[in-house]
Amino acid sequence: MSFQWKWEFTWAILPRLMWATVNTLLASGIGYAIAMVLGLVFALLLRTGWKPLTLPLREAIEFIRSTPLVLQIFFVFYVGPQFGVRLSPWVSGMIAIGLHYSCYLSEVYRAGIEAVPRGQWEAARALNMSTRDTYMRIVIPQALPPSIAGMGNYLVGIFKDTPMLSVIGVAELMQTANAIGSETYRFLEPYTLVGVIFLLLSLPTAAFMRQFEAWVRRKLGM
């Protein structure tokens, strides 16, 4: 009977899935780092208020946010070769995921910065602070705590979107489970284990982010 859970088989494939988990975490980490930096760049560019720049950028962000990530992954991976540029699955996957999530994070940053009351900006100005000091010492410390919840959501989100990298052959969890399935014709254990691994990692991360937010709020005396 094919639906019987086989424990020996489970133990046999577990090490392979564990290694794939490392790849999944690596992909989430790199993707998130790209998204955090690029998102900040977008958010700051949007704050310049220079219309010829902000209007196209806003529309581009909207475009990337409302189209499927899996299609963007394909796009980045296949468009290069058409123009003679070959990108490895890892590189194109990281570009696609990083870019996709940077658009979400730029919104999180923007909302955080806009939530800082006007009076704070005016007070910084009245104290003759430089723009740099205003951002570093007044605005960002206050914009941070409300942003953490959103940033945490997208960290978990990026982690849960990495299986899409399997479509271009990045050897993360999903791809490994597919490979195991097609080698052994057993799909029950690999797919179920992948689900369990995702649950075991994403639930604690979400809980940890809530704790972290409370901790940052306390640290900043809010």
Add this chain to the structure above:
Amino acid sequence: MSIWDFLLQFGGRLTSGTLYTVAQFLLASVVAIVFALLSGLGKLSRNRAIRWASIIYIEIFRGTSLLVQLYWIYFVLPLFGLTLPKFVAGFLSVGLNIGSYGAELVRGAIQSVPRGQWEAAYALSMSPAKRMIRVILPQAFVIMLPPWGNLLIELLKGTALVALISVTDLMFEAKQINGSTFLSVQAFGSALVIYYILARFLITPFMRWCERAMARKLSRT
């Protein structure tokens, strides 16, 4: 090949793919809304079994990837004797996944209806069901409509994954066209633009219209 020649040649396939995507979107939306309402209300229920069933559903579907759920439902469920056609497996998994996110919106919206409204309904000795349907839910709808707009765009994006179990949706057609012509920019580019049009010029305006209609309706009564 210019983009016009490309559209002339493959327009039909892209259109049929778009129709599949729209069908998947509509059916998955129904599944998502039903499950979001049931489990969102269930999480607030006093009955422990209902509450736990809702929590387990929400955590499992929010805690794992849509792709994992899709493969599980399509490849593993048949081992338990439940074989779903790929079309059904597709919209069902997308709907179940988005429904678990929607459940939190439903719960949050219900809890943010002011206490006075609950007390007033209680004072008028309305039954719990009547209180929910006539007083609380209509107001909760207005609160949760804007985030539902975002969620439905996530749902549209989620339907692209059903191409991976060979439902012939827009994503699938784009992949096929790319495979046979290697015109990646045109194939994936036009699919991206179609998804964008669906999200930006159909779903978003429709949700805005719903928000206005709901606000009007509530202010009149």
